[in-house]
Amino acid sequence: MDRPRGLRHEARRRAPDTDHRHPRSPELNAEPADQIRLLDVQALDVRLSQLAHKRTTLPEHAEIQTLEADLAQLRDLLVAARTEESDTAREQTKAEQDVDQVRQRAARDQKRLDSGAVTSPKDLENLQHEIASLAKRQGDLEDVVLEIMERREAAQERAGELAGRVESVQAKAADATARRDAAVRDLDAETESATKEREVVAASVPADLLKLYEKLRVQQGGVGAARLHQRRCEGCRLELNITEVNEVRAAAPDEVLRCENCRRILVRTADSGL
Numbered sequence: 163m164d165r166p167r168g169l170r171h172e173a174r175r176r177a178p179d180t181d182h183r184h185p186r187s188p189e190l191n192a193e194p195a196d197q198i199r200l201l202d203v204q205a206l207d208v209r210l211s212q213l214a215h216k217r218t219t220l221p222e223h224a225e226i227q228t229l230e231a232d233l234a235q236l237r238d239l240l241v242a243a244r245t246e247e248s249d250t251a252r253e254q255t256k257a258e259q260d261v262d263q264v265r266q267r268a269a270r271d272q273k274r275l276d277s278g279a280v281t282s283p284k285d286l287e288n289l290q291h292e293i294a295s296l297a298k299r300q301g302d303l304e305d306v307v308l309e310i311m312e313r314r315e316a317a318q319e320r321a322g323e324l325a326g327r328v329e330s331v332q333a334k335a336a337d338a339t340a341r342r343d344a345a346v347r348d349l350d351a352e353t354e355s356a357t358k359e360r361e362v363v364a365a366s367v368p369a370d371l372l373k374l375y376e377k378l379r380v381q382q383g384g385v386g387a388a389r390l391h392q393r394r395c396e397g398c399r400l401e402l403n404i405t406e407v408n409e410v411r412a413a414a415p416d417e418v419l420r421c422e423n424c425r426r427i428l429v430r431t432a433d434s435g436l
């Protein structure tokens with residue numbers, strides 16, 4: 163790329179540009195005051211993109227996401243604990259019915275035994291044997307009931323604890339959501355007022371200058387116009403060399419200059435160091 167160093171004056175350049183990275187712009191003139199106002203447009207555009215960035219990167223977004231993931235997990239665990247609770251309740255009822263049946267049968271046997279109606283020694287022995295085995299069976303079944311009750315209590319306790327945690331995380335999520343909404347409201351209000359201000363200022367900038375700015379802004383990562391401050395382009399931070407400084411000095415005030423390095427519109431101000 164054999165291109166002479168030196169600031170390009172849009173108004174003077176006539177030869178076709180062979181540098182495809184920097185297609186030649188048509189000549190452009192704008193009053194210095196209009197060029198300065200373009201810097202105001204640029205500042206507002208920077209502000210607007212900062213606001214948009216801030217809106218999407220609010221810490222509350224990540225906070226809410228984490229809390230909602232926690233909440234989903236806790237709710238699943240709570241559902242499992244409550245299912246366990248109702249399952250064990252059913253199990254307990256069933257086991258208690260089993261105990262009752264055995265108890266009733268034992269009571270019937272005991273009644274027959276006490277009635278004296280059974281007289282055959284063999285039948286008496288069988289009856290006594292059955293009463294003894296029913297007593298053992300009842301004891302076993304009562305142990306089963308106790309074991310189920312323990313599981314049921316544990317599930318109840320766990321469900322209670324989880325319900326408490328769900329409530330606490332829900333409160334945290336509601337708090338984070340309220341903070342996020344307030345922050346978004348503030349940012350939206352700021353964005354709205356900056357957008358209106360931008361419209362007003364942009365309307366006062368000549369259309370051709372604004373059009374070039376918009377094109378460069380898209381190409382140059384959001385910055386299309388840069389102040390020349392103390393001989394430094396504020397777009398790319400590069401200092402102009404002496405040849406470039408001399409060219410800027412020689413340029414008419416209404417010439418729209420471009421930074422030789424970054425190709426942004428370079429705006430002269432009282433602090434340009436010329």
Ligand SMILES: [Zn+2]
Pocket residue numbers: 388395396397398399400421422423424425426
């Ligand atoms: Zn530059």
